[in-house]
Amino acid sequence: NAGVTQTPKFQVLKTGQSMTLQCAQDMNHEYMSWYRQDPGMGLRLIHYSVGAGITDQGEVPNGYNVSRSTTEDFPLRLLSAAPSQTSVYFCASSYSGEQYFGPGTRLTVT
Amino acid sequence: AQSVTQLGSHVSVSEGALVLLRCNYSSSVPPYLFWYVQYPNQGLQLLLKYTTGATLVKGINGFEAEFKKSETSFHLTKPSAHMSDAAEYFCAVANAGNNRKLIWGLGTSLAVNP
Numbered sequence: 001n002a003g004v005t006q007t008p009k010f011q012v013l014k015t016g017q018s019m020t021l022q023c024a025q026d027m028n029h030e031y032m033s034w035y036r037q038d039p040g041m042g043l044r045l046i047h048y049s050v051g052a053g054i055t056d057q058g059e060v061p062n063g064y065n066v067s068r069s070t071t072e073d074f075p076l077r078l079l080s081a082a083p084s085q086t087s088v089y090f091c092a093s094s095y096s097g098e099q100y101f102g103p104g105t106r107l108t109v110t
Numbered sequence: 111a112q113s114v115t116q117l118g119s120h121v122s123v124s125e126g127a128l129v130l131l132r133c134n135y136s137s138s139v140p141p142y143l144f145w146y147v148q149y150p151n152q153g154l155q156l157l158l159k160y161t162t163g164a165t166l167v168k169g170i171n172g173f174e175a176e177f178k179k180s181e182t183s184f185h186l187t188k189p190s191a192h193m194s195d196a197a198e199y200f201c202a203v204a205n206a207g208n209n210r211k212l213i214w215g216l217g218t219s220l221a222v223n224p
Binding site: 004031033040041042043045048050090092094095096097098099100101102103104 | 153
């Protein structure tokens with residue numbers, strides 16, 4: 001049981017590049033979410049999904065897309081990276097309120 | 111809208127001293143309440159949670175928290191700090207009706223001095 005896995009662990013992008021952050025969970029949780037963590041700002045919700053085929057925006061969705069074709073996977077796409085998207089990104093899955101977090105992806109956009 | 115306030119973005123204690131991290135929330139109905147811990151360069155993990163029942167909740171690593179409805183508080187305590195407790199601590203709240211979408215506090219960084 002691996003829990004929540006995220007790849008890559010680190011990534012450097014140039015402004016304007018696109019990429020996909022991968023997230024997978026093996027706990028059969030319906031609810032999954034993406035957060036970004038920035039110093040002094042806590043965790044901010046980017047997008048979330050309540051089940052396969054259903055996604056919705058969080059508080060900071062601009063510049064990011066998600067899809068949920070399976071229960072297990074919830075990738076986050078950066079369409080055209082900007083320096084403001086430099087952050088640590090966490091994926092989480094949830095059952096009954098308790099959220100399980102992945103180890104994070106540290107993204108730098110230059 | 112619901113909100114969570116963690117008083118003190120940085121708290122410093124001596125090893126062996128009491129740890130008290132404060133969390134207050136705004137909610138019109140009794141919520142679900144959580145404390146998470148984040149060690150350096152890691153993801154968050156659940157310390158403890160309150161959903162219903164006993165208002166004093168015990169978690170991992172000797173931490174506990176008490177839900178006080180009248181004060182809308184859920185403060186985290188530990189009687190004796192260890193060096194290994196140095197981490198970032200986050201309080202979070204969810205509505206009982208939608209208990210998967212959490213509202214997060216900004217976090218409190220705990221330093222433990224020898």
